[in-house]
Amino acid sequence: MANIAQNPGVKYLHMPIAEGNCIxxxxxxxxxxxxxxxxxxVNVQLNITGPYFVGGFRLCLRGPHHIDGVNTVHKLDVCQFFWTPNQTVSRFATLSVVLIKVVNQTKPLKVGDESRYDGRWTLTFGDSSLSDDMIYEQDGYYLRYASQRTTLTFxxxxxxxxxxxxxxxxxxxxxxxFHTLLFCTLVIELFAIAYLIIKLGCTPITH
Structure with missing residues (x-):
């Protein structure tokens, strides 16, 4: 079962997961x-019911490639693996994911043309609580085997x-x-000056 809330503190909306999305x-x-x-x-809460232990999980975020004229949103396909050393994941694990927009603006070659914008998402992972070390030290390690539910909150x-x-x-x-025209003019002038020098220098000698 997946629960979703758009604002912290607001009642979660229950979203049964289709069979094709739980494989x-x-x-x-x-x-x-x-x-x-x-x-x-948004907050997403996954409830895993039963005496199951989560050794680790891989979080993947995917989004489609989209083009709208001169605006392009690149495909999102990022995965990150999370685990706790030498133990299973906490019974109430939490993970914070922060999305940051990255925009690349490309100016046109011709004045007056439209600029091109390419956007993509980059992810940073904030505060997380994946371990039950403090609870085990206080109440004993038997809690690991007595739990009937594991809750993952993103x-x-x-x-x-x-x-x-x-x-x-x-x-x-x-x-x-403009610069090409100036360069061509300069080359022509150099050839003209060279021709003039040769003409003025060689003509008296031949005569």
Whole structure:
């Protein structure tokens, strides 16, 4: 069962996971669960009922590639593995994921043309609580085997700022044409001066 809340402290919305989104892998010990995020700022709680122990989990975020005119959003496909050394994951594990927008602006070669924008998401992982060390020290390790439910809570948040990289052409087409014309004029003048020097220097000798 997956529960989703858009604001902390608000009652969770129950989202039963379809059979096709909860798959037991061929090794018979790994299960894959897929949930569609309804917003960039959302809390997702996965409840695993039964005396099962989670040795670790891999969190993957995926998003499609999208093009709208001169605007492009690149495909998101990021995975990160989480575990606790020498023990299973906490019965009430929490993980914070922060999304940051990265925008690349490419200026056009011709003045007046539109700039191109390429965007992608980058992830940072914030506060997490994956271990039950303090609880075990206080109440004993038997709690690890008495638990009937493991709860994984993921908090997704989006930073209000974004990172922007501006790319400018080394030279625009109009400037390139002007500089090329100047260079051609210079070459012609050099040939003309060389011809004049040869003409003035060699003519008296031949006569």
């Amino acid at each position: 037991l892998q061929p090794d018979n010990i790994t299960r894959s669960v897929s949930v569609v995020l309804t917003a960039h700022r 908090t997704f948040n989006e930073q209000p700022f974004f990172l922007q990289n501006n790319q400018y052409p080394i030279i625009r087409i109009a400037e390139l044409a």
